[in-house]
Amino acid sequence: MKRLTGILAAGTALLLSACAGNPAAAPGAAMSPEVTSGAVHERTLGNGLRIFVKEDHRAPVVVSQLWYKVGASYEHDGITGISHVLEHMMFQGTPKYPAGRFSRIIADQGGSENAFTAYDYTAYFQQLEKSRLPVAFRLEADRMHNLSLPPKNYAKELKVVMEERYMRTDDNPQALTNEQFDAAAFQLSPYHNPIIGWKNDIEHLTVHDVRNWYQSWYAPNNAILVVVGDVDPNRVFAEAERYFGPIKPSAVTPPKPRVEPVQLGERSIVVKAPAQVPYLIMGYKVPVLKTAREQWKPYALDVLAAVLDGGDSARFPSELVRGRQIATDVSASYDMTSRLADLFTFSGTPAKGRTVQQLEQAIRVQIDRLKRKPVSAAELARIKAQVTAAKIYQQDSMFYQAMQIGALEAVGLDWHIADTYPQRIAAVTPAQVMAVAKEYFVDDHLTVAVLKPQPLDGKAPHMAMPEGGANAIR
Amino acid sequence: MKRLTGILAAGTALLLSACAGNPAAAPGAAMSPEVTSGAVHERTLGNGLRIFVKEDHRAPVVVSQLWYKVGASYEHDGITGISHVLEHMMFQGTPKYPAGRFSRIIADQGGSENAFTAYDYTAYFQQLEKSRLPVAFRLEADRMHNLSLPPKNYAKELKVVMEERYMRTDDNPQALTNEQFDAAAFQLSPYHNPIIGWKNDIEHLTVHDVRNWYQSWYAPNNAILVVVGDVDPNRVFAEAERYFGPIKPSAVTPPKPRVEPVQLGERSIVVKAPAQVPYLIMGYKVPVLKTAREQWKPYALDVLAAVLDGGDSARFPSELVRGRQIATDVSASYDMTSRLADLFTFSGTPAKGRTVQQLEQAIRVQIDRLKRKPVSAAELARIKAQVTAAKIYQQDSMFYQAMQIGALEAVGLDWHIADTYPQRIAAVTPAQVMAVAKEYFVDDHLTVAVLKPQPLDGKAPHMAMPEGGANAIR
Numbered sequence: 001m002k003r004l005t006g007i008l009a010a011g012t013a014l015l016l017s018a019c020a021g022n023p024a025a026a027p028g029a030a031m032s033p034e035v036t037s038g039a040v041h042e043r044t045l046g047n048g049l050r051i052f053v054k055e056d057h058r059a060p061v062v063v064s065q066l067w068y069k070v071g072a073s074y075e076h077d078g079i080t081g082i083s084h085v086l087e088h089m090m091f092q093g094t095p096k097y098p099a100g101r102f103s104r105i106i107a108d109q110g111g112s113e114n115a116f117t118a119y120d121y122t123a124y125f126q127q128l129e130k131s132r133l134p135v136a137f138r139l140e141a142d143r144m145h146n147l148s149l150p151p152k153n154y155a156k157e158l159k160v161v162m163e164e165r166y167m168r169t170d171d172n173p174q175a176l177t178n179e180q181f182d183a184a185a186f187q188l189s190p191y192h193n194p195i196i197g198w199k200n201d202i203e204h205l206t207v208h209d210v211r212n213w214y215q216s217w218y219a220p221n222n223a224i225l226v227v228v229g230d231v232d233p234n235r236v237f238a239e240a241e242r243y244f245g246p247i248k249p250s251a252v253t254p255p256k257p258r259v260e261p262v263q264l265g266e267r268s269i270v271v272k273a274p275a276q277v278p279y280l281i282m283g284y285k286v287p288v289l290k291t292a293r294e295q296w297k298p299y300a301l302d303v304l305a306a307v308l309d310g311g312d313s314a315r316f317p318s319e320l321v322r323g324r325q326i327a328t329d330v331s332a333s334y335d336m337t338s339r340l341a342d343l344f345t346f347s348g349t350p351a352k353g354r355t356v357q358q359l360e361q362a363i364r365v366q367i368d369r370l371k372r373k374p375v376s377a378a379e380l381a382r383i384k385a386q387v388t389a390a391k392i393y394q395q396d397s398m399f400y401q402a403m404q405i406g407a408l409e410a411v412g413l414d415w416h417i418a419d420t421y422p423q424r425i426a427a428v429t430p431a432q433v434m435a436v437a438k439e440y441f442v443d444d445h446l447t448v449a450v451l452k453p454q455p456l457d458g459k460a461p462h463m464a465m466p467e468g469g470a471n472a473i474r
Numbered sequence: 475m476k477r478l479t480g481i482l483a484a485g486t487a488l489l490l491s492a493c494a495g496n497p498a499a500a501p502g503a504a505m506s507p508e509v510t511s512g513a514v515h516e517r518t519l520g521n522g523l524r525i526f527v528k529e530d531h532r533a534p535v536v537v538s539q540l541w542y543k544v545g546a547s548y549e550h551d552g553i554t555g556i557s558h559v560l561e562h563m564m565f566q567g568t569p570k571y572p573a574g575r576f577s578r579i580i581a582d583q584g585g586s587e588n589a590f591t592a593y594d595y596t597a598y599f600q601q602l603e604k605s606r607l608p609v610a611f612r613l614e615a616d617r618m619h620n621l622s623l624p625p626k627n628y629a630k631e632l633k634v635v636m637e638e639r640y641m642r643t644d645d646n647p648q649a650l651t652n653e654q655f656d657a658a659a660f661q662l663s664p665y666h667n668p669i670i671g672w673k674n675d676i677e678h679l680t681v682h683d684v685r686n687w688y689q690s691w692y693a694p695n696n697a698i699l700v701v702v703g704d705v706d707p708n709r710v711f712a713e714a715e716r717y718f719g720p721i722k723p724s725a726v727t728p729p730k731p732r733v734e735p736v737q738l739g740e741r742s743i744v745v746k747a748p749a750q751v752p753y754l755i756m757g758y759k760v761p762v763l764k765t766a767r768e769q770w771k772p773y774a775l776d777v778l779a780a781v782l783d784g785g786d787s788a789r790f791p792s793e794l795v796r797g798r799q800i801a802t803d804v805s806a807s808y809d810m811t812s813r814l815a816d817l818f819t820f821s822g823t824p825a826k827g828r829t830v831q832q833l834e835q836a837i838r839v840q841i842d843r844l845k846r847k848p849v850s851a852a853e854l855a856r857i858k859a860q861v862t863a864a865k866i867y868q869q870d871s872m873f874y875q876a877m878q879i880g881a882l883e884a885v886g887l888d889w890h891i892a893d894t895y896p897q898r899i900a901a902v903t904p905a906q907v908m909a910v911a912k913e914y915f916v917d918d919h920l921t922v923a924v925l926k927p928q929p930l931d932g933k934a935p936h937m938a939m940p941e942g943g944a945n946a947i948r
Contacts, residue, residue: 076550077662078730180661180738187657188551188672198662200733256552259674264654265744265926272739272918444746452739 015084015117015168015195040405040415041233047249048221051240052405052415053233056398062229063398064136065125066144067406069224070217072197073119073190073339074255081197082213084117085161085205089214090124091115092153094146099153102139109135119195120339121410127399130230134239141243144223147214154207162203165196173275173451178347180271181281181449189260189340221249224409228402260285260341268448275453277328280356282363283343285445286334286436289413291341298336299424300432301344301440306383307375307433308332308346308366313382315366316348325351326362339411343447344440356450370437374430387422489558489591489642489669514879514889515707521723522695525714526879526889527707530872536703537872538610539599540618541880543698544691546671547593547664547813548729555671556687558591559635559679563688564598565589566627568620573627576613583609593669594813595884601873604704608713615717618697621688628681636677639670647749647925652821654745655755655923663734663814695723698883702876734759734815742922749927751802754830756837757817759919760808760910763887765815772810773898774906775818775914780857781849781907782806782820782840787856789840790822799825800836813885817921818914830924844911848904861899 041053071083093099106113111128113136126136169175179194186192196202225244227236263285289298309316309332320327330348346367350359394400404418515527545557567573580587585602587610600610643649653668660666670676699718701710737759763772783790783806794801804822820841824833868874878892 076552077664077666078550078732080662176738183661184658184741187654187666188554188674190551192551192661198735200662200731200735204730256678257674258552261673264650265746265924267658267741267743269741270739270918444744450739 015087015164041237043237045220045241045245047245047247048219049223049225049240049244049247050409051225051237052227052409053231053236054226054228054401054405055231055233056228056401057230060130060230061127061398062130062133062227062231063125063127063402064133064140065123065226065402065406066140067121067123067224067226067410068218069121069222069410070213071118071121072193072195074217075190075193075197077193077198078201079197079205079209079213080193080201081161081165081195082205082209083122084196085158085202086210086213086218087115087117087122087124088157088161089149089154089210090143090147092150092157093148094142095148096142096146097139098148099150102143105135105139111136117195119191121407123406123410125399125402133227133229133231133236134243137239137243141247144218144220144244145247147218149207149211149214151207154210158202158205161196162199165199165202168196169194170199173271173273173453174279176273177271177279177281177449177451180269181283181447184267184269184449185283185285185343185447186260188258190258191260191338191340191342215250217252219250219252220244220247222252224406226402226406226409228398228405258340263445263447266443266446266448268450270450270452272452272454274456275451276456277349278356278453279347279349279451280359280363281345281347281449282360283345283447284441286342286344286440288338288340288342289336289417290339290411296424296428296432297436297439300428300436301334302336303375303380303383303425303428304370304433304436305332305334305344306386307370307379310383310386320348320359320362320366321351324362326354327351327359330359330363337408337411337413337417360448367437367441371434371441373434375433376430380428380430384422384426387425391422489561489638515711517711519694519715519719521719521721522693523697523699523714523718523721524883525699525711526701526883527705527710528700528702528875528879529705529707530702530875531704534604534704535601535872536604536607536701536705537599537601537876538607538614539597539700539876539880540614541595541597541698541700541884542692543595543696543884544687545592545595546667546669548691549664549667549671551667551672552675553671553679553683553687554667554675555635555639555669556679556683557596558670559632559676560684560687560692561589561591561596561598562631562635563623563628563684564617564621566624566631567622568616569622570616570620571613572622573624576617579609579613585610591669593665595881597880597884599873599876607701607703607705607710608717611713611717615721618692618694618718619721621692623681623685623688625681628684632676632679635670636673639673639676642670643668644673647745647747647927648753650747651745651753651755651923651925654743655757655921658741658743658923659757659759659817659921660734662732664732665734665812665814665816689724691726693724693726694718694721696726698880700876700880700883702872702879732814737919737921740917740920740922742924744924744926746926746928748930749925750930751823752830752927753821753823753925754833754837755819755821755923756834757819757921758915760816760818760914762812762814762816763810763891764813764885770898770902770906771910771913774902774910775808776810777849777854777857777899777902778844778907778910779806779808779818780860781844781853784857784860794822794833794836794840795825798836800828801825801833804833804837811882811885811887811891834922841911841915845908845915847908849907850904854902854904858896858900861896865896 042051044050072080075082091099091102093101103113106126106128109128109132111126111132113126115122115124124140128136169179182194183192225240286301287297289295292298306314308314312318316330316332320330327348328351330346332346334344335342346363348359350356405415408415408417517525519525546554549556565573565576567575577587580600583602583606585600585606587600589596589598598614602610643653656668657666699714760775761771763769766772780788782788786792790804790806794804801822802825806820808818809816820837822833824830879889882889882891
């Protein structure tokens, strides 16, 4: 159901901060149904800060996003979760703007702001009436190099993060299963670790560790500023120069490649946790845009995901949920924009009276069918129409437009990929879909995790979040 | 077969360097069958270097071992294998003694020397005629703080290490299976990673990384000097002060705890590799001396291992190998002296005509029997006699005596544990053996790895090394 709303919508795993509202749900700028897609203007400051500005004059507002090229996939064991803890601490003030002041200033200006941490980046953003953009720049520039990191606030904030981990993962059986699944599927890749970090690691993170992390990664030459809205690009560049220009660049050591070794055989794990319903997740190792030797393959995998799970008429909802009633929910998930090689996952919950084994078998039959029979012209036509519709819909959101540019550039991909995406999808043939199914959906590269529900002991059950699958926003 | 030769013999996983001979096999000092166990004299220098000296006057020789509290379990992903690479580079010279000079000086003095890297420590040692001890001190003190790390030698040595990894692991199906097994069993604990490091990590280690590692961990206050031989302790302390005393201590940051999360269900993996015979390894999470809340439990687990695998008359060789002929080789392995919580493993190769599943079933039956029926008095008596015999045998080797002290102290255990070990083993009751079997051998904490042999493609098969099991010297 969540497929093909665009290049980012499928599998972008990120942790939205607790503060402020969810901007994706309230973009605020969708005032006109017409697509008025402007050009993207790009400039790089002398200190290395890259800036992208996209004009969108449908409403007198602006979205500003500052992306840092650091996230959970830059971490190593012992300090997992540190990018997310630092993101929390970015709201704990600088000498000039102490804790809480940043958010209050933005709110006083009628704006909203938040941040999120993902595997491959950490981003901070504000939405404001267009003339207030310099306010956001002033504040972001300040905390790019003047963060206070007061030990007292740190201790308190670490507790907040621990509680967040408890609610999101430890007390959520499907999230817990996903976490165990990732740890089993990846041995060397940093995707082995959860974005929020392992509990024991978080508990032992010190403010000293966080300061080191901040100093290692937060610098203009490791950041990307994206502005979308009712703005004049030259004015934006001038204001950016004024506020961010004086910040000195620093030596940023690139992360180690940590290329996942080739998987040598199937892996399967059981996760026992208090839960009401079982849950299954299966994942195959696949390439992404950054790792694929042939660029059409990630697009073919994306089409394949849509064949199974792109809307109500896709195979999973029509055959496994409504038709044979094997699953109450089943999804296929793939994110071609990851920084490192990733997984194509299938996940779901068996229908009442059905077992996880039956669901796994039904998914395997679907996979087998993809290997044996080409997808139909009607299915491909539906997918292509969905992509075009999604593209139009996405343009409604300034926030989403900025997000696309930032997320692509932050992992070292070209933002033009977002523009060419519909054509690339349209070019995928039934033979290519069959080819990637055959090449990648092999047992030796498969990991399977099964949640075996345990008694709830009087606890209220925490069901899966509406987003469901392995890579959902969490 | 390899059980109960002493507190270290069972499961000490370490990588002996390629240079020089294996000292454990050639202790050189076993001239008298009498046990002449001397007292251990201990002193700490002003710079923090701890020194242990044990007199053994049976032969005019001396063993000197320098232990650093760093090894693979101090590493994190991205730089796995760095302790071992550094150990190799320690033979690549200082300004005063360029590459090769150290070994030649020791050889010229009629001595031998080598080094090894393990999960929890890295150690360097020399065996010499007793008057030559200061030569060893002079050289070790020099390379403790003056290592050259020349980039040219580094590039060459890294290739040597890559080749070592290929021979030990990539081209050895049982070692490869053990590596995959550890990675599946441990998620957060550094025992997840192989001592030699992941291939991709080794390939991307720079001499700069190695220099940082050297500067972080190689310091007198992070080292332990152990001397055993025909020496006068006061003379040894004076010489140690002379050579090591002038070295400045440095700030050593303790490693993060990285406590493995409780395992939530059984895990199983398949490893497909070119091989002639299949191989099975099963491991349960267990405490060790440093993590056990009740100190008798590690000893009970050690006795349990001996019941199954302590000599020819133990249950595994007599029942599974000779009796029912299910296995050609099957072993039980446990190391109570690990720095972090570890595994109790069962591993083996099915006999011709038997399957891995049959072997697993036979091992499970043996485990079940331990849970249901107390071990016999005769079995316990045999084990206790073996421990006493082993203790006497160990005293034959100066090298082994030094090794016991160093390995225990390097993980933060008291060396007296080696002395009290026979009494602690003797105190274990049948009820305690049954209790630990019931408490720890539960499916939810089990990981199983199965090697599925693939065609050898004309390659000469690399069979398991004689030591066999998961934690063997390798």
